[in-house]
Amino acid sequence: MSALGHPAREAFTAALEACKEHGVELMVVDSLGPALQGDAEAARDVIGFFQKSIEPFRAEGIAILIIDHQSRLQAGQSYQSKGAFGSVFKTNLARSVIQAQATERGEGTLTVRRGRRSTTSDL
Amino acid sequence: MIRDRAEELETFHIRHFAKQMGERSASANGHHSELTDEEVIALAKGAKNAGKFEALWGGDTSGYASHSEADQALISLLAFYTQDEGQLDSLYRQSALCREKWIERPDYRQRTIQRALSNLTDTYAPADDGAQMVVGNGHANFPSPSPSLYKDEGRGRKLEAVKFSDMEMPGPRRYLLKAIVLAAYVTLLYGDGGVAKSLLALALAVAIAGDAKEWLGREVESCPYFTWTSSSTQRSRPGVFTNCVVVRDSILLPRICST
Secondary structure (H helix, E strand, O other): OOOOOOOHHHHHHHHHHHHHHHOOOEEEEEOHHHHHOOOOOOHHHHHHHHHHHHHHHHHOOOEEEEEEEEOOOOOOOOHHHOOEOOOOHHHHOOOEEEEEEEEEEEOOEEEEEEEOOEOOOOO | OOOOOHHHHHHHHHHHHHHHHHHOOOOOOOOOOOOOHHHHHHHHHHOOOHHHHHHHHOOOOOOOOOHHHHHHHHHHHHHOOOOOHHHHHHHHHHOOOOOHHHHHOHHHHHHHHHHHHHOOOOOOOOOOOOOOOOOOOOOOOOOOOOOOOOOOOOOOOOOOOOOHHHOOOOOOOOEEEOOOEEOOOEEEEEEOOOOOHHHHHHHHHHHHHOOOOEEOOEEEOOOOEEEEEEOOOOOOOOOOEOEOEEEOOEEOOOEOOOO
């Protein structure tokens, strides 16, 4: 389906209907920035997004995998210490949090390490 | 000599500026109503107890022991829709119940409003906006996220306290990707640009949608998935959403829409 020209909120509503129709159990949101359509650094916007756009999917038993970015590294910072860009509620409201890090870049290959924390498991 | 015309000025102010104030009224108690005065009135007139509201709004105090009790009843009805003290005051002044005592006695106004707010047990929530509830003494009017954790549980249900000992033991956690992606929960995958986050997510989704038993050494549970992608992610049209729907074993890869 195409949600071209529609606000994200409407598109999420349509996506939810499609998920219910097809018995979908995993939705990938790629990526959070454009879907949020708000200030990623504002707790109110982030919490509102989770509450209004994400929670209805969870209420239907659908898992949501959200792709997000992190802020640029500053001098002296380690990659692993960086969180998702913006409000801490992005990670606080997620049950599982994964950081992807490129460790080796070769010709036609990219090695990615999974890191960071999870509140659920043995990561 | 300058005469005291505070009352006339207040009347003038209410007559000419109350509407603008009502649109985003000043909030004495830190609450900012999402509704304008007109919207509050319209909602009250369309509610099940509209008859009661309209009678009070029209100045009918019959059925109440005193005018003050009628005042309290009207403010209590309005407080369901707005907890903004300034807006409650403004609304009351627009009603036919408004009288000198309200205008001249700030202590009376405040007491009446505070009593209404402290007795609140529920507040208005837009139909598409999940539940908004007042917890505790009624002064805390923070939107409460829907309490549902799983399908349909909790929505529209009145909150009640339960003992842990009365609750069923939860079953084992259900994962779509063992120990990483929990069913019915949010997983956040983040990192720098260009570290293949989207590709990882797509690969995982394909594994889940297919018959793969494992992905990167972890068990996967087979189920359909839906991916939401923005064209800005595809480096074409910022802010425009395109499509990609995958249902179990058939995959429609993202297609940039150009209409």
